Amino acid sequence: MLQQGLRDQLLAFGIDPHRVENIEQLATLLHPDSAQVILLPEASIPDYLQFRESTPEPVNSNPPHVVVLLTEATKLDQEMLPTEVIDVWCLPMPDVALKLRVQGVAEHHQLIEAAKEQKKNLGLQLERSRQEQKIVRNIFTNAFSRALENDPHIDTLLLPLSTYNGDLFLAAKGGTGSLYLLLGDFTGHGLPAAIGTIPASQTFFAMAERARPVSQIAREINRQLNLLLPEDMFCCALIVELSANGDRLNWWSGGMPPALVIHPDGETLDYLSPQHLPLGILSDGEFESGITSTRVAINSQLLMYTDGTIELGTSEQNALGVDGFTQCCKQLDWKMPAIRAFIEEELTKREAHDDLSVVMLHCSETGFAHPDPGDERSPLPFEMCVNIGPNEARTLDPVSTIIRSVCTLEGLAKFRPSLYTALSEAYNNALEHGLLNMSSAPKQSTEGFENYYMERSKRLARLQRGQIDIELRYKPQEALIAVKVRDSGKGFRFDDETQPLSQEHAFGRGLHLIRELTRDLRWSENGRCIEFNFPLGT
Amino acid sequence: MNLFTEYANDGKHFIIHVKGTFDFSVVHDFRQAYEGLSEKIGTVIVDFRETEYIDSSALGMLLNMRKSLGAGSRTIHLVNCRPEVRKVLDISRFDKLFVIE
Known part of the structure; x- marks a missing residue:
């Protein structure tokens, strides 16, 4: 009856105790997944000790709590007792005493359980944190x-x-x-x-x-x-x-x-x-x-x-x-x-x-060469003809557009800036002098320079007629782009095919740039057409 | 806006950056950028780091700037030129008029 009372009291604390009846039970009871509180009667003590000796560490990370029950004053040495023994009760004892002892075991049990749970959570937390650190380290590595x-x-x-x-x-x-x-x-x-x-x-x-x-x-x-x-x-x-x-x-x-x-x-x-x-x-x-x-x-x-x-x-x-x-x-x-x-x-x-x-x-000099977009030039020749009327000249930026598309071709990108300069000079010359009939003379003074460009946009806004044709012939065999820019203006007279002096004066610095950046510069059609070869040497 | 300016060295240097194409499309903004520049600015820098294309109108603008800022009394540096831009400046012998870095 006393035993029964004990079990009830433990159950009241949410603990289901197991009473060891024989040695065979021990192996299962000490299994980590089995009972957490074991009541060990005095008679079973020798068996238990023997069992523990044969399996010195049967209790793993999750040991049961063993309470030894004594009915008479047996000589019991604390050193004999395995560590999982947490209390020894001499029965019978007064109800109030037993109640307190049961409560003590229950509290111990609950603390241990809580600690176990915390340990498990900490383990998970640590693992998660390790994973996160790994990811973060990766991000830092990639970032740099x-x-x-x-x-x-x-x-x-x-x-x-x-x-x-x-x-x-x-x-x-x-x-x-x-x-x-x-x-x-x-x-x-x-x-x-x-x-x-x-x-x-x-x-x-x-x-x-x-x-x-x-x-x-x-x-x-x-x-x-x-x-x-x-x-x-x-x-x-x-x-x-x-x-x-x-x-x-x-x-x-x-x-x-x-x-x-x-x-x-x-x-x-x-x-x-x-x-x-x-x-x-x-x-x-x-x-x-x-x-x-x-x-x-x-x-x-x-x-x-x-x-x-x-x-x-x-x-x-x-x-x-x-x-x-x-x-x-x-x-x-x-x-x-x-x-x-x-x-x-x-x-x-x-x-x-x-x-x-x-x-x-x-x-010291950094020695960072400019990135070379590759020397392999496309072997496929091509031609491009662009006809620019007043509307296109007003609303578009034909030179940039042409350069952008030409230079998407393999190996031509690195020539983009120079080709732009040369083509831009030829086009602006055709537009300003051929179509807009402008004179470069006022450009010489500081005020005239800006006025010139204001006049340019005024005249361009009013332009009704005229056309500029741009032809580009890419000749991979000769490593050049042949450029022809022709305008529908009235042209000009010149005495020498290679040195059209009046044009040289009007064109000034721009023509000098073309001459230096390209080869075989020539005028034709009474000065309405300029041709040159843009070299694609390295 | 393809033009942006900043002061450096406690306001003693004035830097003009031209982005993309440096041609007559910025003629007005470019002149305005340096107009009425304070006397205490001894060095003007045109930074070409973001300049992709340049043509003869840009050369004209640079010459006008030099004239306007009092040729010789202030140093004008042309810096961070790509090789192609540098080539254009060299063709026109701008190294005689500007400090090209």
Whole structure:
């Protein structure tokens, strides 16, 4: 009856206890999926101990709780008892005592269960977090995959405090052969600080590729970070463009410690001191995008670094500081391997509190050749005839349209600018002198120049008659495009077929350009037609 | 707008960018850009980084600018030219009148 009462009491706490009747039961009862509270009668103790000895660790990560029931004062050594025994009850005991003991076991059981559940959840959480970290790391890797790597102009020391770097260093080739750099430092460190590096880097790469000015890159990154980051987060940044020939730095600095330009003599220093607030603070309307353009001697070096570097040792009241850092670098002859070794040595003595970055840029010709769109020219000859009447001349931009379509052909893209110039000169000459009957004389004065073009658009607006025919013949065998531009105007008289003096005067600089950019220039049809060959040599 | 201007070096430099085609279509805007420029600006820079095409009218505009800004008293730099643009400037010997970088 007492046993029955015990079971009921445990059931009342939501626990279904199992009473061990014989040794065979034990194996199943100790199975992790089976009962959680086992009542072990005194008589079964030897069996239980024997069983535990033969299977020393049957209880896995999910052990049952064993309560030993005694009916007489047996000599029971605590050391004999396996760890899963959580209580020993001497029965009978007063109801009130038993009730409290049962309650104790129940609470213990519930705590353990709760802990188990938490552990399971934590495990899941950890796994999920690992997965997420993996994905995030992947995103960061992809975000920076466009970065220029192993460029001989750049030497870096980038030491994040954790996996994610709140310092940001980016380098990219500019579309016009210049080299763009961005060294940034987001508020804080770790993942929250690193998040802002993604939009900043994407903007940087996209704009550098299109060779956008530094001022505009700064403005655009500021605009994005201002929208994206919470009020108290921002990004100190130095954005630099090294010109293709390596002797000019265009830079914008907001909140960064002063970078140093070190003259090749190693003595003369120039500081790129921050002139603006960091990125992400001001709205687009308030933002100041003013850059500074600094001439540098070839083989100068630019030393850029983030706060983390000069704040080394702050907690020991012994921060390196700008001067300390500069002095050390100077003693090390501004050599990056030595500076790197110095910082690493410092880190063993002083504690780092922030991400730390040091970047050295060697100022010399970037050597980034202009992207070659490929030399393979289409072997297929073609001809193109375009007839331009007053309407087309008024509303369209025929030269751009023609150049666009011709230069979609394989291997012709790189000739686009020069072909444009030559064709544009010939077309404008035909239009302005052939169809609009304009005289170039007024163009010589400053006021006349602008008036000339005002007159041009007036006459063009009124133009009723006339036509300009443009013919292009692409001759891959001869590596040239033969160009003919003919107008329906009244032409002009000339004495020498190759030197139509009056035309030369009117045409001036434009004709000179055509002559230099093309071959076999000739006039025909009383000066109404100009022909030339545009060479497609490399 | 194919033209955009900015000041640099604490307002001592003035930079003009021409995007796309630099020809007579910007003649008015180009003149307006440098008209009434403050005396304290000693350096004017025409940045060709985003200039794709150029023709003789652009050359005329540059010469007018030089005249208007007082030839010789201010330095005018033509910077970031693509090789083809550079070729056009070289043909006209602009290196004698401007600092071409």
